[in-house]
Amino acid sequence: MGYSKDQLLARLKELQIEFSQYEHPVVLTVEAQAKYVGNMVGVLSKNLFLKDKKHRYYVVSALADTKVDLKVLSQRLGLGKGGLRMAPEEALGEILQVPLGCVTPFAVVNESARHVSLLLDQGFKSQECCIFHPLSNDMSISLNAQGLDTFLKSIGRNPSYIDLEANPPIGKDQPPDLAAFVPSDSPVLSDLPEKAPSAQDSTGKSVGAATNSAAVTAKAVKPSGNAQNVKEKPVDSVRPSIPAADAGKFVEELLDRASALLISEDSIKQHGGQLGAEVANNIKKCLREDIKNLATIFKNTAYTEGFYAGTRYQPKRL
Amino acid sequence: MEKIEDKNRQQEEEQVVNPWEVSAKEGGKIDYDKLIDKFGCQRLDQSFVDRVQRLTCRPPHVFLRRGIFFAHRDFNDILDAYERGEKFYLYTGRGPSSEALHLGHLIPFMFTKYLQDAFKVPLVIQLTDDEKCMWKNLSVEESQRLARENAKDIIACGFDISKTFIFSDFDYVGGAFYKNMVKVAKCVTYNKVVGIFGFTGEDHIGKVSFPPVQAVPSFPSSFPHLFSGKDNLRCLIPCAIDQDPYFRMTRDVAPRIGYHKPALIESLFFPALQGETGKMSASDPNSAIYVTDSAKDIKHKVNKHAFTGGQESIEKHRQYGANLEVDIPIKYLNFFLEDDAELEHIKKEYGAGRMLTGEVKKRLTEVLTELVERHRRARAAVTDEMVDAFMAVRPLPNMFD
Numbered sequence: 010m011g012y013s014k015d016q017l018l019a020r021l022k023e024l025q026i027e028f029s030q031y032e033h034p035v036v037l038t039v040e041a042q043a044k045y046v047g048n049m050v051g052v053l054s055k056n057l058f059l060k061d062k063k064h065r066y067y068v069v070s071a072l073a074d075t076k077v078d079l080k081v082l083s084q085r086l087g088l089g090k091g092g093l094r095m096a097p098e099e100a101l102g103e104i105l106q107v108p109l110g111c112v113t114p115f116a117v118v119n120e121s122a123r124h125v126s127l128l129l130d131q132g133f134k135s136q137e138c139c140i141f142h143p144l145s146n147d148m149s150i151s152l153n154a155q156g157l158d159t160f161l162k163s164i165g166r167n168p169s170y171i172d173l174e175a176n177p178p179i180g181k182d183q184p185p186d187l188a189a190f191v192p193s194d195s196p197v198l199s200d201l202p203e204k205a206p207s208a209q210d211s212t213g214k215s216v217g218a219a220t221n222s223a224a225v226t227a228k229a230v231k232p233s234g235n236a237q238n239v240k241e242k243p244v245d246s247v248r249p250s251i252p253a254a255d256a257g258k259f260v261e262e263l264l265d266r267a268s269a270l271l272i273s274e275d276s277i278k279q280h281g282g283q284l285g286a287e288v289a290n291n292i293k294k295c296l297r298e299d300i301k302n303l304a305t306i307f308k309n310t311a312y313t314e315g316f317y318a319g320t321r322y323q324p325k326r327l
Numbered sequence: 328m329e330k331i332e333d334k335n336r337q338q339e340e341e342q343v344v345n346p347w348e349v350s351a352k353e354g355g356k357i358d359y360d361k362l363i364d365k366f367g368c369q370r371l372d373q374s375f376v377d378r379v380q381r382l383t384c385r386p387p388h389v390f391l392r393r394g395i396f397f398a399h400r401d402f403n404d405i406l407d408a409y410e411r412g413e414k415f416y417l418y419t420g421r422g423p424s425s426e427a428l429h430l431g432h433l434i435p436f437m438f439t440k441y442l443q444d445a446f447k448v449p450l451v452i453q454l455t456d457d458e459k460c461m462w463k464n465l466s467v468e469e470s471q472r473l474a475r476e477n478a479k480d481i482i483a484c485g486f487d488i489s490k491t492f493i494f495s496d497f498d499y500v501g502g503a504f505y506k507n508m509v510k511v512a513k514c515v516t517y518n519k520v521v522g523i524f525g526f527t528g529e530d531h532i533g534k535v536s537f538p539p540v541q542a543v544p545s546f547p548s549s550f551p552h553l554f555s556g557k558d559n560l561r562c563l564i565p566c567a568i569d570q571d572p573y574f575r576m577t578r579d580v581a582p583r584i585g586y587h588k589p590a591l592i593e594s595l596f597f598p599a600l601q602g603e604t605g606k607m608s609a610s611d612p613n614s615a616i617y618v619t620d621s622a623k624d625i626k627h628k629v630n631k632h633a634f635t636g637g638q639e640s641i642e643k644h645r646q647y648g649a650n651l652e653v654d655i656p657i658k659y660l661n662f663f664l665e666d667d668a669e670l671e672h673i674k675k676e677y678g679a680g681r682m683l684t685g686e687v688k689k690r691l692t693e694v695l696t697e698l699v700e701r702h703r704r705a706r707a708a709v710t711d712e713m714v715d716a717f718m719a720v721r722p723l724p725n726m727f728d
Contacts, residue, residue, distance in 0.1 A: 149486045205405060262488065299701075301485075302485050302701065302705060304709045305486075305487060306485075306705055308488070308489070308706075309482070309486075309487070309488040310708065310710075310713065312488045312489060312716060313488065313710065313712050313713040313715075314712075316712075316715075316716040316719065316721075317712050317715075317716070324435040
């Protein structure tokens with residue numbers, strides 16, 4: 010199991026890191042958190058858990074006011090224009106081992122997060138104290154950037170702060186300036202959306218799926234620039250949704266593939282003008298089949314769930 | 328009716344093609360022209376491919392373009408009726424003899440999926456678990472289990488659940504289906520079935536009475552929950568050409584019991600990795616690429632076991648070029664490489680000796696790996712509930728949409 014809040018607090022004390030803590034009801038968003046910690050000394054942080062096409066994960070931790078543009082960040086990391094996406098919910102639990110709404114730089118203490126890259130806002134350094142969740146969203150702790158550094162160094166991490174608002178030109182002659190932050194090892198976890206939980210018991214699945222589809226359809230596809238989204242995710246029910254029936258994941262998968270192909274189209278455009286249109290057409294041809302297959306899987310799964318529910322339907326008592 | 332050699336007489340000069348055995352003349356390859364002649368079916372020529380393209384408003388499937396599906400019976404009738412606005416339904420099947428499916432098994436399903444999408448017609452898929460129970464001497468439970476496992480791989484080929492009914496014989500035979508079986512059985516004498524299938528006095532009566540089971544899905548009245556009131560609905564059967572005997576028998580019987588003859592569209596055999604002497608065999612893992620093979624397995628099998636037409640040395644190869652007639656990688660690419668232009672280019676360069684076997688194998692490995700990967704992903708999304716839903720006896724109100 011992952012590091013607990015208490016273990017973290019104990020560790021901070023051991024390392025003689027100064028911090029203050031404040032307990033409050035569970036919060037999922039920075040706004041909600043702000044309501045409760047207004048009395049604390051320190052500036053609120055916003056924390057994003059992101060993933061790229063090659064299933065590498067990143068925690069971006071910034072001052073609440075810092076503007077984080079995922080498109081720019083993606084390019085600066087050398088992942089192309091649409092390379093970064095919000096990580097799926099399961100990844101939160103599996104890799105960072107924190108609940109929803111609780112992304113925090115402290116989560117990299119977990120073994121499972123060994124390969125997660127940590128990007129810290131240089132804005133933290135100019136603040137006296139910054140506020141983070143200590144692996145649980147019913148508490149906030151406020152500490153100085155140096156304290157954070159001490160902790161990170163103690164777990165073998167080298168803290169580096171970057172100007173998250175910078176937008177340097179990236180091109181042939183200007184290599185991505187944050188390329189060093191891309192994890193070099195491939196993560197241990199397999200691609201989460203593909204896992205179909207076949208070991209689940211069937212009744213659990215249909216009930217879980219029904220509530221999840223409702224929760225999922227409420228979730229809009231997140232625009233890349235919106236940094237609040239990680240904390241705004243609805244608290245998921247205990248049962249994980251069947252990936253194939255999750256409209257959100259389905260669309261994410263489609264968009265992932267589309268942008269993956271579009272990115273290579275982009276680089277071709279940089280090098281050979283006319284080839285672009287030709288390649289784009291070929292790409293559409295490949296993509297069409299792939300997307301149709303995905304759509305068929307999606308449809309079949311939705312039908313199956315409906316069918317299953319139908320077989321256990323209890324007619325209205327007259 | 329054509330007579331097929333008794334499968335006991337293995338050393339015959341003629342090639343042997345029937346539902347339980349496929350082998351070429353000694354050391355040679357299957358002569359498809361002779362087969363068409365002997366069976367009495369028709370060649371599928373380019374005019375059909377063009378017509379399909381016109382009628383379906385989409386590019387014809389790679390298997391049609393490359394002549395993989397190369398023979399037919401009455402496919403023109405199906406197309407004529409379709410043009411008049413009369414739909415049809417598709418019928419195909421699998422004998423679930425093993426859990427391991429290889430690419431050769433997928434071919435009729437890949438093509439059937441294309442037909443379903445292109446013509447927007449429903450499909451019934453028969454899993455002949457009873458046949459395998461009888462012929463392979465499996466227990467009833469084991470053959471039923473294999474049927475369900477195979478159903479998952481079949482579903483992974485991408486069939487639309489709102490237009491597809493999968494059934495296993497052990498589950499479904501009975502009712503209207505059985506009534507049709509009896510009607511068919513009454514029209515086929517013992518002598519005839521021996522003549523078609525080569526049964527002997529030693530074969531048990533299960534085998535002898537099996538053929539009607541595979542015949543009656545060709546008749547819409549066998550599926551009252553799907554086609555009630557549509558007795559005139561035609562049936563098109565995509566299958567490999569070794570299944571032809573069943574349907575020759577069916578076509579002979581159909582008019583006598585007042586039904587349309589089913590139409591057929593038949594494919595070549597997918598050659599084994601070691602060369603074109605017969606079908607792939609599920610018992611020899613190195614003769615085929617399985618849908619469970621990893622990328623590493625595929626690379627290894629293609630590199631180490633694929634029979635090539637390349638010359639012994641690079642110099643000789645550059646001089647004489649490759650023998651495309653026997654080269655397995657080229658044949659496989661013929662099945663699975665979508666891009667016509669690229670295939671032509673490879674054939675030209677390889678045949679002239681400018682491209683080496685290694686390159687062709689590399690390209691083949693890429694293509695096969697992508698195919699198997701896609702299948703595996705789709706397979707992972709198939710749950711037991713989905714299999715139950717596909718196999719449930721339920722109406723399909725949107726089957727022609």
